[in-house]
Amino acid sequence: MQSGAFLENRIPLRQSGISPFYWGRVHHPTKLLTHYSRRHFVQLAALSTLLAACRPPREHDALTQNVVDLSPEFQWQRWRGQEVSVLLNDHPWTAGVKPYLADFEALTGIRVKLEIVPEPGYFEFMETMLRQSPVPADVFFLPMDSTAYRLWQDDLLQPLTPLINNRQFTESSYNLIDFPEGFRLAAMYPPAQPEQQLFGIPATFEAYILFYNKQLVNQYLDGQVPRTMTELIEAAQTINQIGNGDLYGAVMRGVRSDAIIDTVTGLMLNCWGPEPTPLPHNLWFDGDWQQPRFTDPRVVAGLTAYAQLMQAGPPNIKEIDWPQATQLFQSGQAAFYIDASLFGPSYESSAIAGQIGYTVLPRSQGASLTGHWLWGLGMAQKSPRREAAWLFIQWATSPKMEPQIALATGGAPRFSSWLTPSAYTEAMNIDYALTVQTAMQTSRPTAVLHPQWPQMAIAIAIAIQQIYDGTAAPVAAAELQRHVIQIMQEAA
Numbered sequence: 225m226q227s228g229a230f231l232e233n234r235i236p237l238r239q240s241g242i243s244p245f246y247w248g249r250v251h252h253p254t255k256l257l258t259h260y261s262r263r264h265f266v267q268l269a270a271l272s273t274l275l276a277a278c279r280p281p282r283e284h285d286a287l288t289q290n291v292v293d294l295s296p297e298f299q300w301q302r303w304r305g306q307e308v309s310v311l312l313n314d315h316p317w318t319a320g321v322k323p324y325l326a327d328f329e330a331l332t333g334i335r336v337k338l339e340i341v342p343e344p345g346y347f348e349f350m351e352t353m354l355r356q357s358p359v360p361a362d363v364f365f366l367p368m369d370s371t372a373y374r375l376w377q378d379d380l381l382q383p384l385t386p387l388i389n390n391r392q393f394t395e396s397s398y399n400l401i402d403f404p405e406g407f408r409l410a411a412m413y414p415p416a417q418p419e420q421q422l423f424g425i426p427a428t429f430e431a432y433i434l435f436y437n438k439q440l441v442n443q444y445l446d447g448q449v450p451r452t453m454t455e456l457i458e459a460a461q462t463i464n465q466i467g468n469g470d471l472y473g474a475v476m477r478g479v480r481s482d483a484i485i486d487t488v489t490g491l492m493l494n495c496w497g498p499e500p501t502p503l504p505h506n507l508w509f510d511g512d513w514q515q516p517r518f519t520d521p522r523v524v525a526g527l528t529a530y531a532q533l534m535q536a537g538p539p540n541i542k543e544i545d546w547p548q549a550t551q552l553f554q555s556g557q558a559a560f561y562i563d564a565s566l567f568g569p570s571y572e573s574s575a576i577a578g579q580i581g582y583t584v585l586p587r588s589q590g591a592s593l594t595g596h597w598l599w600g601l602g603m604a605q606k607s608p609r610r611e612a613a614w615l616f617i618q619w620a621t622s623p624k625m626e627p628q629i630a631l632a633t634g635g636a637p638r639f640s641s642w643l644t645p646s647a648y649t650e651a652m653n654i655d656y657a658l659t660v661q662t663a664m665q666t667s668r669p670t671a672v673l674h675p676q677w678p679q680m681a682i683a684i685a686i687a688i689q690q691i692y693d694g695t696a697a698p699v700a701a702a703e704l705q706r707h708v709i710q711i712m713q714e715a716a
Contacts, residue, residue, distance in 0.1 A: 298395040303612040304333030310616065311353060311361035314342045317428045317599060318365070320632030321620060328619050334612050347371065354380040359606040362613035366424045366602030368410040369671035370678070375602075376413045376423055382603035385421040387614040398618060402638045406667045410598050415673060424600035425621045426637035428630065430564035431596045431663035432490030435571070436581040440471070440559040449583060453494055453529055456560065456586045460536035463559045473536030475549040475558040480689060482681035483545060487563055488688065489670040490595035491533075492526035494587040501593070506672055508684075513674040514712070518687075518705040524697050525588070527684075527704075531691035533562070542689055564597070565663060568656045569634040582659040584666070594663045595670035598637070639664065676715050683707045 312318040318340055325336050339361065341349045347367070353360050354375065366372055366381075375381050387393045388400060400408070403426055409415075411424030434456070441449060444463050450456035460473030467473070477484045489508075493501055501507045507526075510517040517523060534541045538552065546563055553561040554574035562585065571580045584592035601617045603610065619625060623640050627648035630636035634652070641648055642661045649657060674680070687704040691697050 299392075300332045300615070302392075303609075303615060306609055306612040307335040307337055308363060308609060308612050308616050309337045309339070309361045311339050311341065311350060311364040313346045313365045313599070314340050315365065315428075315599065316632040317629060317635075320629040324625065324628065328616065331619070332612075332615055334615065336616070351375070351380075354604055354606075357606060358608070359604045362604055362607040362609050363616050364602055364604065365427070366411070366600045368407075368424050368426065368598035368600045370673055370675075372411050372424055372600075372602070373413065373671070373673040374675060380605050381423040382605045382607060382610060382613075383421040383423055384425065384603065384614065384617070387610070388422065393611055393614055394618060395622070398622060399640075402623065402640050404637070404639065404664050404667060406596065406669055407598060407637050407664075410596075410669045410671065411600060411602075424598075424602045425617055426598050426600045427621060428566075428633045428635035429596050429598045429637045429664075430486075430566045430635055431660060431667050432487055432562060432585060432594045433565050433568075433659050433663050434583050434585055435553060435561040435563070435567070436583070437553075437556060437559050437576060438579045438581045439556075439576075441581065444559070449581065450586050453491075453586045453588045457529060457532045457536070460533055460560050464536040469539075470557075472538055472552065472558040474533045474560040474562075475537050475544065475552045476530070476534050476541065476562060477544065477546055477549060478534045478537070478541035478689070478692070479543060479545045480682065480685045481545065482678045482685070484685045484688075485681035486595055486597045486670045488526075488530055488684060490585060491530050491562060492523070493593040493595060493668060494585045495526035495529050496522050496588070496593075498589045501668060506669070508672060508680075509674075513672060516680075516705060516708045516712075518684075518708060519698070519701050524701045527688055527701060528691055528697045531688050531697075533560075534688070534692045536560075542692065565656075565660050566633060566635045568653070568660070569651070572653055572656075580653075582653070582656045584659055584662050591666065592662075593666050593668060596663075596667040597670060637664075676711050679711050680708050683711065 312321075322338070325338065328334070329336060346365075350364055353364070366375075372381070388398070400422075407426045407429060408422065410426070412420045412422055414420055436449060440463060441447060444466060445459055450459045462473065463471065464473035477487050489506070492507055496507060507523065508517065509515055510520075537558070538544070544552075549561060549563065550567055552558050554571055554576060556576045556579075568580075568582060571577070585594050587593065601620060603613050603617065607613050620629065623638060626636050626638050627641040627644070627646050630641060631648055631651060636642065636648060639661075642657060642664070643649075671677075672680070683704055686707075687700045690700040690703070
């Protein structure tokens with residue numbers, strides 16, 4: 225949902241396009257109800273009320289308005305005998321879907337030819353594949369960021385909107401609005417245009433949340449979890465001083481790499497102030513992706529906050545990426561950690577299992593916001609088997625299959641997967657689940673759809689390191705602005 229319209233456009237959940245199939249089940253006495261406390265279900269009820277208040281923007285209604293209810297028996301066997309080639313990354317989602325491929329083949333009569341490529345080489349392999357004729361894969365694991373945007377610009381992606389809107393091809397219960405608006409926006413092109421279409425379906429996501437060590441918060445902060453960004457920075461720096469090199473206030477991604485940018489953007493959103501951050505152009509640019517605004521005081525405040533949290537971490541913070549940061553946190557050596565929500569389930573089997581707290585990112589003013597990163601499923605523009613390929617995408621991202629596949633990731637991108645009692649919800653720590661549900665609701669895309677964005681992201685990481693090292697934030701921001709403009713000019 226766009227943050228500006230978050231509470232302004234109120235209609236009942238049933239009218240919003242969210243399928244009513246799980247409505248009553250949330251409140252039925254099931255194993256989940258006996259497992260969780262009354263407090264937790266008060267929280268779940270509050271969350272359901274919040275979801276009911278949400279209304280997707282009118283410009284996106286075209287994605288579902290033409291879907292007509294089908295007969296009870298959807299014709300899954302319509303393309304029996306075909307073969308769909310699927311290219312996937314070596315990812316937990318891939319491990320999650322593999323056991324069910326035989327079920328898809330039995331349901332549809334369509335054979336699945338699966339190819340798995342390790343991540344270091346996946347991106348180059350995927351793009352090379354999409355440019356071949358005939359194309360080797362019909363369906364592929366799509367990074368729903370600037371990569372997807374570039375692929376769309378090069379006419380390598382098949383639009384999915386016509387298939388979604390065709391009652392012969394899409395089951396009535398598919399319900400696209402079950403995905404948060406911010407997730408759908410990540411692969412809708414041309415951005416913010418009336419003629420935009422959807423080019424990818426979310427498969428797994430990570431939103432950026434605050435992890436904290438309950439034992440350390442109780443010991444050093446009297447159990448008070450920081451509510452604002454200022455409080456978080458002060459608390460982290462206090463614990464860091466007390467720790468004297470054995471204990472750190474916070475661990476963050478501090479490495480000079482574009483890998484830092486999603487975490488940075490998640491934090492930046494909460495230093496913005498009371499105004500909603502604009503979509504789709506994100507907070508780094510003013511109006512479009514040709515007008516950088518790195519000297520904006522709100523951007524400077526966000527860069528400063530990130531650097532200050534880094535200063536509450538280990539002395540080698542500038543060399544730390546997420547694997548090292550994760551290890552430090554789950555070993556009990558840090559009080560706070562901001563990073564991807566998908567780390568949560570694994571922490572519950574770490575050395576500090578049972579001592580991990582989860583909450584949304586503290587905001588300077590107003591309600592918390594966050595960012596997200598998505599893997600989705602896309603279709604090759606050159607695929608000769610579009611209908612059968614869409615059937616695979618539809619099945620793998622359906623309300624039924626998504627929570628089963630997501631047991632391997634903890635990143636189910638449908639609201640219903642988190643609200644409906646299932647093996648998926650029962651596998652989650654309740655506080656973690658509530659935090660992720662809220663983060664989904666307030667999440668914004670972090671991708672910048674500019675061809676030189678990876679270079680710009682590295683420039684942002686450099687600026688943060690400069691502030692960390694003592695450079696005045698306005699000076700570092702001004703240098704960053706010049707650097708980004710130079711990158712854009714050289715590419716023109």
